[in-house]
Amino acid sequence: MGRDKNTLLRKFHQARWDEEIILEMSVPGERGILVPRAEEGIRAEIGEGVSVLGNLRRKVPPALPEVNQMRINRHYMRLSQETLGTDVNIDISQGTCTMKYSPKFQEHLAARHPGMTEIHPLQDEDTIQGILEMYYKLEQFLKEISGMDYFCFQPGGGAHGVFTNVSIVRAYHKSRGDKERTEAITTMFSHPCDAATPRTAGYKVVTLMPDENGYPDLQAMKAALSERTAGIFITNPEDTGIYNPRIDEYVKAAHDVGALCSYDQANANGMLGIARAIEAGFDLCQFNIHKTFSAPHGCMGPAMGAHGVKAELAKFLPVPRVEFDGKRYYLDYNRPESIGRVRSFYGNAPIVMRAYAWIMQHGAEGLREVAECSVLNNNYIEKKIREVPGVVVRYAKGKRRLEQVRYSWEKLKEDTGVGTEDVMRRMGDFGLQHYWTSHHPWVVPEPFTLEPCESYSKDDIDEYVAVIRQISKEAYEDPEFVKNSPYNLPVHKVLAPSIDETERIAVTWRQYKKKKGVK
């Protein structure tokens, strides 16, 4: 009964409901919900109220499906069963995503307490002191954790946080009348948003390739820096899990040419209380609250990129800021040099609440424990994964990595023809989420990146490793079997997952019907 005690493998099978698309379930006349109607008194006074629309009135109602409520509930429940969230699997697979446990009491308050759900952001400040207090206090916590002087919670995601930092760097140089700063520097192993966001902001982007040891080349950095450099935007430790011990030299080199340094701390989980942005000399930093600070990932959001800056850059921060005058909390919109806004209102308040609660529950020692255990977990899994036949680990030979590692199946591919995408699909058959490979281009061939953050136990890690080992074994014994996986999941292998021919593009049901000639 249950997971095999020796092999640690499960006879997992995910729900496979073969659900149609909701629009195929329509029964003319069925209602999913009845909506409030205008009262008699209102109708008497106003009438039907819609003739004012003239020919802007919609002539044909939208072709939404007509389905009864129970069926709709059943449909989406089934789809949820066909989704392997962190709640149901040992989610070590999604490297750089830090899939940690989101404490349920936080989730219940965020979703159910009217003091959070029924709040309008423009309410009189006196009526939202609780929310503003959490904003203010969370800011103080993150200031301490990073060493920065000010924080802002407006961005809706990590990349958005980096973009906001880029906007601040841009405003800084503009305010000094410097028209030469047209370039931004990043590294190949940083998150792609560290290149994409400066590009969006109009900068030319210079990328540094990793040297033979996996570090971005410092000499190359110096060759790239000039008076045209506005800023450097890097992630450290990088997505390979390797910490660059000379990071402060990079920062110094950038400062020497008058550039600012922005620290993408998407990979902060192993560093809480251990190392901070300020000591390395950074001017700006960014945390993914939905990664390190326990907010759930929600099928790709909602999320938050909390970004911090040193004092001299504070005047450029987006409006409004949450301030405290000793007695009450208030919103400050009077910031003439601000870059303006990157989003409506002042950020994802429920996420602020979760981060606040999580930090309050852990305290300084707890945060330290988070960091230490995530690094210990990673070193533990690394040792075991390295022993799996077919695995190769490039770079940083003999050096310790922090909270994640990028591995490679290049030997497996050479020996058996089974590559990382095949193994990735097969993972699901054991009840584990498909691991994440790497950003593009794949500098490390046949990559996979694992991150066993502190939420996972030794037993969880052992089970995970057992599955990887099993799939490697299968690859050597019967490569075709692995290549045609998955078998126990809601669907089978997709024939051509890159849809790049015009005829095959079907991003909505109506587009699909048109292309297939379905009525």
Place this chain on the structure above:
Amino acid sequence: MKKLGVIVNPVAGIGGRVGLKGSDGIEIVLKAKELGAQPESPMRAVDALKIVSNVKDSIEVITYPYEMGEEECQEAGFNPKVIGSIFRGETTPGDTKKAAEEMVKNRIDLLLFAGGDGTARDIYNSVGYKVPVLGIPAGVKIHSAVFAVTPRSAGEVAVMFLRDRLINIREAEVMDIDEDAFRSGAVTSKLYGYLRVPEESRYVQSVKTGGIIAEKEALAGIAADVIDKMDDDDCYFIIGPGTTTRVIMDSLRINNTLLGVDIVSNRQLIASDVSENQLIDLIKGHRTKIVVTVIGGQGHLFGRGNQQLSPKVIREVGIKNIIVIATKEKLAALSGRPLLVDTGDEGLNKELSGYIRVTTGFEDYVIYKVGY
């Protein structure tokens, strides 16, 4: 039903095990056999073909007699159609060329060949771009990019291609090695031509990525970036060989010399396929820039196909007027090894080494190391 053409160069690589470099030329082959050498490429071909035999019921195989493919196909489980005629035990490059030609006439969908650079050259000379080609590595020296990494992966890519799945066709370099020089220890190769080679398409898992520029777009961006610099009326641009530089010429709608050097100015063609001397003459008195890309698997900027860009030319233009272009994919494939320059002039090589800015997209650059 898809048609697969199979050609095996039975003597490719025969010299390797007995210490002879290369195997072109009947004298070398005989000497190798005297030394007791056994042919390697037939075995490699069989390895690849065994993988392909998984789909043998849905394809037709056409090949040449005896050891040029017939035996290998049969050993792998096929019942191939055999065309042409050879003298068993005395195959020549001429046979390879003829085989390729006849297979193209037979309307094959893919040509799979086992051999080395020499075989690749022979195939290029007769097939050109007419049909996709994939090499099973079986020779001593592999400098051309038309080969799969292993015989097995050649088989796998062939299967995917024949099944119409996940396949890109890219242009891959065929390199020409100077045989005599090679035997006396000097390695000089140069770009000989391009073949169309199928390659496994990467399923780009970009759920987490953002702002990633696809390769085609990157190439268009590179061209745009360079062309933007051409607004200076007086400046001459020397465009080196390669498929990346070709994109610039295509964007300007100018006929491109794929393997040669062209000169462009003010977005117009000045001269086509020029030699070193012509270059020296033409660029006199003009501000000039050289645009080069990465040639060959070792990542050469100079010395493997653009010898017209001699030390004299480079010095005349000036080192700081060299524009290097390449996609990030190309650079990533070097796995951290530096780009190389081999101009023939030690001093110049030294000056060229260090760090350069490579244009990898529109206003998108990589700083990369250059060595020699």
Place this chain on the structure above:
Amino acid sequence: MRRERSLSSRFIDFISGRYQINNEIGGKVMDENKIVYPYIPNSVPEIKAQMLKEVEASEIMDLYIEIPEHLKYKRKLNIPEPISDEYSIRRHIESLLNKNKNCSEYLNFMGASCAQHFVPAVCDEINGRGEFLTAYVGESYADHGKWQALFEYGSLMGELLDMDILSCPLYDGTQAAATSLRMACRCTGRKEVLLPKSINQEVLMVVRNYLQGPTKPQVDIQMIDFDTKTGLLDIKDLKKKISSKTASVFIENPGYLGCIETQAEEIGKITHKNGAEFIVYTDPISLGMIAPPSQYGATFACGDFHPLGIHMQCGGGQGGFIATHDDMKYIAEFKDLMFGLTETLEEGEYGFGEVLFDRTSYGSREKGKEFTGTSTGLWAITVAVYLSLMGPKGMVEIGQTIMQKAQYAARQISKIEGVNLLFNTPFFKEFVINFSMAGKSVRKINKALLEYKIFGGKDISDEFPQFGQSALYCVTEIVTKEDIDKLVNALREINK
């Protein structure tokens, strides 16, 4: 070596989560007095010790050897002592949330891009499902359900908007507006956009930052006048300012000030004549009753989908959408993930793949497609549930209900002495009330309304000083006749 301690003190330590153990590692006696954290399983000292041994480290800090000493943080973080037990921390957070006054106890008449609409229970049920709440970027096999739900979001929004193409959601409406504008620039190769002066200032601020460049704007913004009597776009000014440099004309319909832009079709024609893209920012909950932008010539429809089954959450329920017609010219310019229906190994099975094709931009000088990342997936799934529940009839009915109630409220309020409805133009759910004649500032009025447990309309006196003391009122389907009558009485009393 065992240290003897009394049974009771060991028991007390055990139940409080702390316990003393004696470990021998390498001959040293380790005395751990550590907390074990429920969310950190390997904080159990024995497990930790075992793992350390396996990774050949004698202590945790050995694992941090790559961080040089001068970069290490040596002190203890100066943050409050933790509240570690769940009951107490929960109580603490609840006490903060209880400090707030919320819109289920107060009557709320604020909108301005965050409106209070009814949230069906099934919506909360589905977005409360742990699988959806905690999933992220899994592939379309183990996460098939998520991909299907998001595909349905796009499909249902497509029907509502009467357009074929949507991408994954964006952060909010302001981002959707900003990205639509840049997409239009990429499509047309032009670098100027026209926006109405009546635009939501928050949208404008986000757009300005997004279109900015290192030394000068990447895209120029020109503002078009609006008629201060009707709230509608000044067509004459549009004709003056549009040119062959214009990449797009952008309007809101319904506008920020509530008005339904009745000249929309004409604006579209003028836009197309100049070869520009017509972008309309719209309120999705209005589209059962009001024609969607595609039906009056828009080439881009964008906006914020928070009204569709999502709680306000102090601005945490926002989500952006962009839709276009099925034309490669547009598809190629989307910056976010798009995935489509495709086949699997199994006959007749639905699978999902990523629409990737070499998105060769029409302008090779456009450096990639902005940036993408985590945005608002859970809310998009909620929208799918909402639109499924509502169906065509629900969307028509709710549109009508909202319009009737809003018009009733506007009419009743404007009957108050000195209080006027600013525009005579038809509106959907929001309208501007002018208090200049009444004598009191909106700030004072709204403060007074709090005594009645009412949140009055948003004070827009600073945003639009030309209108004097004015407030933007929002009335949705959740407001009853009694609620409105209560508001009217309160306003009447306050403005006596």
